[in-house]
Amino acid sequence: MSTYDGRSAAHRKDPDDDLFFPSSAAGAPASTYNASGHDPDAEHFAEPSDTDAGFDAGGFSDLDSGGATSVMQPGGAGYGTGMPTGGFGGRDPYRWHGGADFGLLVLRLVLGGTFVANGLQHLFGLFHGVGRVGFEHFLTTAGYQHVNALSWVAGGTELVAGALVVLGLFTPIAAAGMLGLVANLVALEWPVGFFGAGGYEFALVLGAAAFAVLFAGPGRVSLDRPTPWYRRPVLNGFLFLIIGAAAAVIVLMLLRHR
Numbered sequence: 001m002s003t004y005d006g007r008s009a010a011h012r013k014d015p016d017d018d019l020f021f022p023s024s025a026a027g028a029p030a031s032t033y034n035a036s037g038h039d040p041d042a043e044h045f046a047e048p049s050d051t052d053a054g055f056d057a058g059g060f061s062d063l064d065s066g067g068a069t070s071v072m073q074p075g076g077a078g079y080g081t082g083m084p085t086g087g088f089g090g091r092d093p094y095r096w097h098g099g100a101d102f103g104l105l106v107l108r109l110v111l112g113g114t115f116v117a118n119g120l121q122h123l124f125g126l127f128h129g130v131g132r133v134g135f136e137h138f139l140t141t142a143g144y145q146h147v148n149a150l151s152w153v154a155g156g157t158e159l160v161a162g163a164l165v166v167l168g169l170f171t172p173i174a175a176a177g178m179l180g181l182v183a184n185l186v187a188l189e190w191p192v193g194f195f196g197a198g199g200y201e202f203a204l205v206l207g208a209a210a211f212a213v214l215f216a217g218p219g220r221v222s223l224d225r226p227t228p229w230y231r232r233p234v235l236n237g238f239l240f241l242i243i244g245a246a247a248a249v250i251v252l253m254l255l256r257h258r
Contacts, residue, residue, distance in 0.1 A: 100219065101219040101220045101221050102219075102221075103219075104213070104216060104217070104218060104219030104221075105168075105219055105221045105222075107209060107212065107213060108165050108166055108168060108213060108218060108219075108222075109166055110209075111162075111165055111178070111206065111209045111210060111213065112161075112162040112163065112164070112165035112166035112167075112174075113162065113166060114162070114206065115158045115159070115161055115162030115165070115178060115206075116158070116159055116162035116163055116166070117162075118158050118162075119155050119156070119157075119158030119159030119160075119162060120159065122135040122151065122154070122155040122158065123135070123151075123152075123155040123156070123159065132151055132152075132155065135151045135154075135155060136148060136151045139151060139154075142188050142256070143256045143257040144251075144255050144256050144257075145255050145256070145257065146255060150251075150255060154181060157177045157178075157180070157181055158181065160174070160177075161173075161174040161175075161177040161178050161181075162174075162178075165178070165210075165213060165218075167222070167223050168218035168219070168221065168222020168223050168224050169222070169223040169224055170224070171213060171214075171217065171218040171222065171224050171229070171230075172214055172229050172233075172236045172237060172239075172240040173240060175210045175211075175213045175214035175240070175244075176214060176240035176241060176243055176244030177244060177247075178206070178207075178210035178244075179207060179210050179211060179214070179241065179244040179245070179248070180244040180245070180247045180248040180251070181248075182203050182204075182206050182207035182210065183207070183244075183245070183248035183252075184248055184251060184252060185200070185203040186200045186203045186204060186207065187252055189203060211241075214233075214237045214240065214241060215233060215234055215237040216233060217229075217230055217233035218230070
């Protein structure tokens with residue numbers, strides 16, 4: 001609580017005191033005001049009228065009202081509410097924005113494009129790839145069984161999952177498939193270490209990108225917008241993460257000699 005000074009202007013040493021100590025009526029006792037500058041006995045708040053454009057629960061105008069305008073009226077002349085009038089212009093700085101959608105689009109294009117290119121290398125020998133025969137040889141050397149079928153499954157997953165992520169379609173399924181492939185690749189390259197030729201640093205980056213897309217969702221620039229998994233990315237992310245992890249464990253435990 002703060003108490004207003006009832007001194008007259010003649011008894012004040014600083015003329016600027018008028019700005020901070022408004023005088024009360026002669027002979028009247030000094031009024032006691034609360035911390036916001038209002039007289040508790042006379043404090044009132046103006047109710048928004050029918051002409052007020054949408055105000056939120058915090059007393060701030062919406063985006064069309066031109067800024068953060070409080071509906072509370074001061075209790076006396078010259079005393080405002082103390083609320084900021086500038087800043088973000090009434091916008092919530094923590095809400096989802098177009099920059100996040102653009103960032104997710106770029107991430108999807110790079111991640112999905114990388115998987116598509118690798119799938120074309122492994123299945124058809126494009127982009128100076130080894131082709132399916134070379135891919136089968138790689139799987140055999142790595143200790144996998146049934147490499148003929150496994151080469152089609154792995155290469156097809158790379159190709160289809162990459163294309164789906166680029167389009168933002170069935171994104172959780174596609175990202176989970178990517179994580180299953182990357183988990184096998186990291187397991188193969190783990191003995192080599194993080195750095196150097198044959199290290200798992202590149203695979204780890206791809207896995208982290210797929211993990212981010214799985215839980216953040218594809219963003220609004222995607223074909224998944226009207227789907228249930230777009231509206232609940234975290235729940236579906238955990239569900240498909242379990243599916244992808246289970247598939248990776250099955251392939252590693254049942255189809256690979258150690």
